[in-house]
Amino acid sequence: MxxxxxxxxxxxxxxxxxxxxxxxxxxxxxxxxxxxxxxxxxxxxxxxxxxxxxxxxxxxxxxxxxxxxPQAGAPTGLAFACADPAEVDKVYAALTDAGYQGDKAPWDAFWGQRYAVVRDPDGHGVDLFAPLER
Known part of the structure; x- marks a missing residue:
């Protein structure tokens, strides 16, 4: 068996x-x-x-x-790796310009990534990130 x-x-x-x-x-x-x-x-x-x-x-x-x-902003979240820090900014801007809710504008996170969060139409957080150039 x-x-x-x-x-x-x-x-x-x-x-x-x-x-x-x-x-x-x-x-x-x-x-x-x-x-x-x-x-x-x-x-x-x-x-x-x-x-x-x-x-x-x-x-x-x-x-x-x-x-x-589920309640809006439920804990489900997805993360998308971007090619570089500039792409994080570009994708965040394209999504928010298209009317999607920005939850956290791009910033240089203390853990070494360019990082941002947008909400999908159902309120799920979607992370955008790329390693910061050293």
Missing amino acids: TTSTPRFDAIGMTVADMAASLAFYRRLGLDIAADADTAPHAEAPLPGGLRLMWDTYDTARAIDPDWTP
């Missing part, structure tokens, strides 16, 4: 507006099919074989009728 160990495979998020959420993550470079905007479930491949998945609130309620949306 063989036993197996579960393998970490995906990160799932529940979203109020699929098209709005996917538009945000496309701006961060994720490859998401255009027809996913109207789907109840969407996925994007991530480096290393992981996937990022989105489900609509209606999908969550179909699975669990008692499900309720």
Whole structure:
């Protein structure tokens, strides 16, 4: 008899507006099919074989009728590595100029990174970072 160990495979998020959420993550470079905007479930491949998945609130309620949306600013957060400190500034500016909420403007963090935080349409914090040049 063989036993197996579960393998970490995906990160799932529940979203109020699929098209709005996917538009945000496309701006961060994720490859998401255009027809996913109207789907109840969407996925994007991530480096290393992981996937990022989105489900609509209606999908969550179909699975669990008692499900309720998380509070805005829930602890779920994702982090995107940028090529360099200038890219952190550029991506932050592009997202906030597009109307997304900036949570923490780019700054040189004491741990040695250029670092910023924006909120996706559902209030999830999304970190942008790059090592500071030495």
